Amino acid sequence: DEHGAVLRDLAGRELLITAGGTREDLDPVRFLANHSSGRQGWALAHAALVRGARVRVAAASVDLETPPGARRLDVRSAAELAETVAEHRGQVDALVMAAAVADFTAADRSPEKIKKDDGDEDSVPSIDLRRTEDILRHSVLDRGGASHPAIVGFAAETGGNGGSALDLARAKARRKGADLLVFNDVTAGVFGSSDNAVRILDREGQEVAEAAGSKTAVAHAVLDELAGHLPDVPW
Numbered sequence: 001d002e003h004g005a006v007l008r009d010l011a012g013r014e015l016l017i018t019a020g021g022t023r024e025d026l027d028p029v030r031f032l033a034n035h036s037s038g039r040q041g042w043a044l045a046h047a048a049l050v051r052g053a054r055v056r057v058a059a060a061s062v063d064l065e066t067p068p069g070a071r072r073l074d075v076r077s078a079a080e081l082a083e084t085v086a087e088h089r090g091q092v093d094a095l096v097m098a099a100a101v102a103d104f105t106a107a108d109r110s111p112e113k114i115k116k117d118d119g120d121e122d123s124v125p126s127i128d129l130r131r132t133e134d135i136l137r138h139s140v141l142d143r144g145g146a147s148h149p150a151i152v153g154f155a156a157e158t159g160g161n162g163g164s165a166l167d168l169a170r171a172k173a174r175r176k177g178a179d180l181l182v183f184n185d186v187t188a189g190v191f192g193s194s195d196n197a198v199r200i201l202d203r204e205g206q207e208v209a210e211a212a213g214s215k216t217a218v219a220h221a222v223l224d225e226l227a228g229h230l231p232d233v234p235w
């Protein structure tokens with residue numbers, strides 16, 4: 001890639017990029033999942049490697065070949081991803097949370113397959129859910145006032161009663177406190193496609209950049225902004 005090959009601006013830097021979508025098991029055969037393919041996280045990993053970074057990818061059910069040179073850490077659930085991020089975030093210059101993380105998980109995973117009651121045609125089980133850890137928020141709080149690691153969040157929003165997609169993203173940027181929040185309007189539906197369009201917000205919700213095109217182009221735009229937030233001394 002022209003951009004990074006010229007730059008190599010991330011040489012000596014270590015990045016942890018989460019990608020894909022977590023799966024929350026309900027019973028031995030069923031799980032809650034989401035539409036994330038891992039392609040944007042993968043594009044970030046490829047772009048960072050081209051720019052000279054060392055890259056760890058925490059991959060939540062990503063069915064793609066590991067970017068050559070990256071260290072792959074496979075995870076399944078939000079809890080597993082939280083554990084992996086907690087283990088690695090102190091050893092990197094930046095944490096990039098591109099994964100779609102389940103907000104809820106089963107309160108009690110059934111050890112047996114949940115059965116429908118054939119004696120009662122109307123019976124429907126109820127599944128109790130509980131909140132998962134907000135890994136991004138937790139990571140921001142965990143670093144305290146330090147600038148290490150730089151932290152990037154992602155937000156896919158649709159507009160609604162709470163306001164426009166952009167309004168919601170601005171509020172989220174302020175709430176999360178990450179250095180950057182990469183926002184995309186998913187009304188058009190980008191999951192699984194190779195193209196993307198994003199706006200990059202700072203922690204005050206101000207737009208600092210926008211990018212559209214291939215996920216590779218978006219990845220480089222995110223890394224351009226991230227470069228300005230890296231700690232002074234490389235990990």
Ligand code: CTP
Binds near residue numbers: 136
């Ligand atoms: N995220 C996280 N841990 C979670 C949920 C989300 O780290 N349990 C991260 C995502 O990886 C993403 C960012 O937080 O980088 C924003 O995710 P999003 O789902 O948009 O935000 P939520 O706070 O979960 O709000 P909501 O789903 O209600 O819009």
Ligand code: CA
Binds near residue numbers: 101102103
């Ligand atoms: Ca969420």
